[in-house]
Amino acid sequence: MVSVDNNRCHLYAICQQEAPSSFLLAEDHRLYYDAAPPSHQMASVRQAARLCPMQAITLENGGR
Ligand code: SF4
Numbered sequence: 001m002v003s004v005d006n007n008r009c010h011l012y013a014i015c016q017q018e019a020p021s022s023f024l025l026a027e028d029h030r031l032y033y034d035a036a037p038p039s040h041q042m043a044s045v046r047q048a049a050r051l052c053p054m055q056a057i058t059l060e061n062g063g064r
Contacts, residue, residue: 001060002035002045008056015048015057023048 002022004015009031015023022034022045037045049057 002033002037002049003058003060004031004033005054005056005058006031008054009052010054010056012053014051014053018048018051019044 011025011029011031013023013025015031015033016025019037019041022037022041024032026032034041045057046059049059
């Protein structure tokens with residue numbers, strides 16, 4: 001499971017660059033994300049979580 005802390009997220013969109021199938025920074029300036037990405041997306045989701053400057057992305061259960 002993936003969750004994003006909206007209080008931390010400053011919409012840098014790095015997550016979208018790293019995992020465009022799982023994160024979408026929309027025109028309304030909100031971040032939409034897939035809370036349960038398919039397993040083949042998890043490597044890029046993990047990378048997004050690592051690179052998020054605000055450490056706003058949390059992977060539960062090791063991201064499985
Ligand atoms: S990289 Fe982090 S701070 Fe930036 S939009 Fe994604 S979750 Fe938010």
